[in-house]
Amino acid sequence: MKVTHYKKIESEPITDPDVKGVTKRVLISPKDGAPNFTMRLFHVEPGGYTFFHTHDIEHEVFVTEGKGEVITSEGPKKLETGYVIYIAPWEKHQIKNTGDSQLSFLCLIPNQK
Secondary structure, three states, rough: OOOOOHHHOEEOOOOOOOOOOEEEEEEHHHHHHOOEEEEEEEEEEEEEEEOOEEEEEEEEEEEOOOEEEEEEOEEEEEOOOOEEEEEEOOOOOEEEEEOOOEEEEEEEEOEEE
């Protein structure tokens, strides 16, 4: 069992040129003995954004604070604290902070075998 405060887990900046103002904490993963899912916490600064990308696994997202948009092939959809997002495998997506304060979200993904 793992029990800790999330702030004790190292925050990693994402330094890719296609990402702006994003940090990530891997809260629970196979390193902790979790066989099925990885839980990550992302923080996106005002004006920041994640990749516009796709992959072969689903994402389940819960917005814990802030305002933003999830961009899909169909266009943007507004987000704010309390919203949930299901991103299917191969669905192109990006999350942007459109607010004046930090946007934070939990993202759960299946572990790849």
